[in-house]
Amino acid sequence: MPNRTLALDVSGTTVRAVLVERTLRSQRILGFYAVPRGDDLTADLRTLVATHELRWDEVVSALPGDVVTHRILTLPFHDRKRLDQTVPFELETQLPFELDDAIVDYQVLGREGDAAIVLAAFAPKAAVREHLAALAAAGMDPRAVDLAPLAAVNVLRLADGARSGHAALVALDHDRATIAVLADGRLCGLRALSRGAGTNGDLELVTRDVRWSLLALTGDALDALALWIAGDAVDRPEVAAALTRALGVTPQGVASVPVNEVPITLRREQAAFAAPLGLALRDGADALQVDFRRAEFAYHREREAMWHALGGVAVLAAIALVLMLTSFVLEGRRLAARHDAIRAEIRRILTTALPNVHTIVNEKAQLAAEIATLEKQRQQYGGLAPSAARAIDLLKAVTLGVPADAELEIEELALDGDTLRLRGSTRTYEAVDTVKRGLAARPEFRDAQAKDVRASVDGQRVDFKLQLGVARGDER
Numbered sequence: 057m058p059n060r061t062l063a064l065d066v067s068g069t070t071v072r073a074v075l076v077e078r079t080l081r082s083q084r085i086l087g088f089y090a091v092p093r094g095d096d097l098t099a100d101l102r103t104l105v106a107t108h109e110l111r112w113d114e115v116v117s118a119l120p121g122d123v124v125t126h127r128i129l130t131l132p133f134h135d136r137k138r139l140d141q142t143v144p145f146e147l148e149t150q151l152p153f154e155l156d157d158a159i160v161d162y163q164v165l166g167r168e169g170d171a172a173i174v175l176a177a178f179a180p181k182a183a184v185r186e187h188l189a190a191l192a193a194a195g196m197d198p199r200a201v202d203l204a205p206l207a208a209v210n211v212l213r214l215a216d217g218a219r220s221g222h223a224a225l226v227a228l229d230h231d232r233a234t235i236a237v238l239a240d241g242r243l244c245g246l247r248a249l250s251r252g253a254g255t256n257g258d259l260e261l262v263t264r265d266v267r268w269s270l271l272a273l274t275g276d277a278l279d280a281l282a283l284w285i286a287g288d289a290v291d292r293p294e295v296a297a298a299l300t301r302a303l304g305v306t307p308q309g310v311a312s313v314p315v316n317e318v319p320i321t322l323r324r325e326q327a328a329f330a331a332p333l334g335l336a337l338r339d340g341a342d343a344l345q346v347d348f349r350r351a352e353f354a355y356h357r358e359r360e361a362m363w364h365a366l367g368g369v370a371v372l373a374a375i376a377l378v379l380m381l382t383s384f385v386l387e388g389r390r391l392a393a394r395h396d397a398i399r400a401e402i403r404r405i406l407t408t409a410l411p412n413v414h415t416i417v418n419e420k421a422q423l424a425a426e427i428a429t430l431e432k433q434r435q436q437y438g439g440l441a442p443s444a445a446r447a448i449d450l451l452k453a454v455t456l457g458v459p460a461d462a463e464l465e466i467e468e469l470a471l472d473g474d475t476l477r478l479r480g481s482t483r484t485y486e487a488v489d490t491v492k493r494g495l496a497a498r499p500e501f502r503d504a505q506a507k508d509v510r511a512s513v514d515g516q517r518v519d520f521k522l523q524l525g526v527a528r529g530d531e532r
Contacts, residue, residue, distance in 0.1 A: 060086070062112035063335035064101075064196075064431065066187075067120030067204045067250075068229045070288060072329050074394070075110065076317065076336040079102050085318045085336065088329045101194035116335050118204035119179055119187060119348065121234060121248025125279070126177040126203065134164070134172035138193050143176045157181055159353065161346040166242050175243060177203055179347045184352045199355050201348040205234040205248045205391050207334035208286060210343050213241060213324065215313045217282040224514055226266055228253040228287040228295060228309070233262050237273040244346060245273030253289040263302040269301065272289045278303055286310040287329035341364065447471055450526065453500035462487050462494070465517075471526075476501070478522040481512060488520045495524060502527045 063074045071093050076085040089108045094100055104110065129146055131139065144160045151158060162176040184201060191198055205227070212218050212225040219241045227234040231252040231409060237245035247269050253259045267278075274281060285307040289295050299307050310327040317337065320328060326333060338345045349355045402419050450471065458464055464487070468479040482488055488509055494506035503525040512519050 057429055059114070060112045061336060062110060062115045062196075063332040063338075064115060064117040064191075064198070064331075065204050065207075065230065065335065066093070066097055066101075066117065066190075067122075067331070067333040068288070069231055070229075071097075072102055072332045073104060073108075073110070074329055074332040074336040078180065078339075083317055085315075085322060085333070088325045088332075090329075097190040098193040101191065101196065105194070108341070115191070115198040116200045116202065116338065117187070117191060117196075117198040118202040118207050118331060119183060119333055120232070121177055121203065122206040122232065122250050123183040124177055124179045124203050124248075126175060126206075126246060128165070128246070129174045129176055130168070131172050131174060133170060134167055139164070139174065143174060144178075145480060147176055151178065159348045161348060161350060163344065163346055166245075173242075175246070175344070175346070175379065177206070177208075177348075179348050181352075184353055188353060197355075198349070200345075201353075202335055203247060203346055204331045204335075205236065206344050206346065207238045207338060208234060208330040209238070209243060209246070210314060210334035210337050210345075211286070211310055211315065211330050212236065212284055213342075214315055215284065216380060217308075218284075221282065222277055222280060222491055223282040224270055224274070224284070225310070225330075226270075226283065226285050226287075226299065228262065228285065228289040229372070230254045230288060233266065233287070235266055235269045235273070237270065247273070253287075253292070253295055259289075259295065259298050263298045266299065267302045271462040281305055283307040284313070286327040288328045289350060290327040293398050295375055368454070398450050450476055450500060453498045454495065457495040457501070459490055459494050464491060474526045474528075476524040476526055478524070479517045479520075480522075481517040483517060485509065485518055488518055491520075492522060495522065500527055501525065 059078045061076050061078065063076065065072045069092065070090050072529065073089045077086050081212060089104060089110065091100055091104045091107060127147060127150065129143070131142060139281065143162045144155060147160060148155045157180060158178045159160050159181055160176065160178040162174050165173045166177050167173065187201065208227050209225055212223065215222060218238050223238045223510065224235045227251050231254060233249040233252055235247045235249070236243065249262065249265055251258060251262045251265060253262055270278060283303065283305045285296065285299065290309055294412065296307055311324050329357055337343060357522045403416060406413070406419050407425060408417065413422065416422065462481055462482060465481050466478060466480040482491065488506060492504050492506045495501055501524040505523045507521045507523060509518065509520040
């Protein structure tokens with residue numbers, strides 16, 4: 057079933073909207089709509105809806121650039137958890153109010169090695185609250201609240217010439233302007249001006265501001281800049297001429313950008329509707345976007361819709377549960393009969409393996425106890441296979457391997473699997489080496505190693521440790 061999204065741009069002197077229809081496989085723009093902006097945003101939105109008879113399934117909107125502050129940060133890590141913790145505090149020194157009074161969101165623009173390039177934006181909670189209240193009074197609950205200047209850049213990124221080198225978007229409206237710069241398709245600069253192209257005098261001032269902004273964002277590389285213009289002033293011929301004189305670059309209109317979702321008959325309006333069009337296209341995989349519907353302003357409609365849908369499913373789930381319980385009862389009876397048969401077979405095997413056991417309480421526990429007893433007995437023989445030398449044989453080999461003239465005191469003798477460890481003392485370091493060679497010469501041992509050879513505390517003897525590998529029968 058198609059889903060319709062209404063994308064709203066309420067900044068400036070005009071309320072603009074784009075309606076996009078999505079299916080599982082495609083999306084298309086149904087129309088561009090606008091009404092003049094007055095003092096009452098709620099009334100303006102109601103007029104927009106009534107005039108154009110709009111119907112939608114969800115809404116996305118954007119805050120104007122003059123109420124949002126943004127920065128592009130380079131942080132020496134890219135882990136999402138660390139970014140969540142760090143970005144707000146990186147911005148804290150730039151806030152004219154407490155961090156608790158702002159909503160912060162960010163988007164990772166790219167990576168340079170282990171560093172992350174991040175666009176961070178923060179808006180006062182009061183501005184977000186006022187925006188949502190005005191929309192709610194008009195019957196709208198936006199799923200996301202973006203940044204209008206950022207949304208417009210999504211249209212520029214679709215242009216072929218914006219994917220390599222430096223490209224810029226200048227959006228000139230009557231009372232405001234937006235400047236965005238891309239480097240090889242990645243946003244590297246974004247600036248919102250509170251001055252627009254309202255009159256000829258304003259146009260001269262704003263083109264000067266645009267020039268200085270582009271020089272700062274591109275590093276004085278205006279001659280290699282691909283420039284696009286948008287906004288409601290783009291149709292005025294003097295605007296393009298003024299930008300050409302100021303920048304030395306001939307701008308192209310955003311209307312020339314081939315946006316597949318926009319019908320050909322509507323493309324001439326793309327320039328004026330760049331911000332809401334970018335909002336409508338924000339669900340793309342690499343779209344530029346932030347969302348101020350966070351914390352206390354989090355969007356709950358999707359959760360409510362999910363619970364409503366789950367309620368509809370509950371009846372079917374109950375029916376399925378009754379059928380499952382019936383099936384479980386029947387299957388349980390069958391498994392119980394099978395269990396009794398297996399239990400009888402286990403008991404038969406137990407009585408065969410342990411004929412001396414006459415009282416059977418728990419077959420598994422009794423078998424485990426018998427296995428543990430046998431394991432202890434096996435370890436008493438050194439944990440070796442029956443064909444290997446027994447502990448008594450190894451003691452004999454140690455006795456025969458130690459030279460008769462060696463004054464040796466053995467303090468500890470331990471057999472751990474295939475390793476015999478010996479700790480003792482003798483009179484000289486040479487005697488330690490003599491004992492090691494004597495034991496290494498025995499066929500019962502291999503890989504003799506002397507460790508921790510040092511003088512005793514009283515200095516009268518030499519303490520040492522020997523580690524001997526016990527040879528298997530086929531190694532002798």
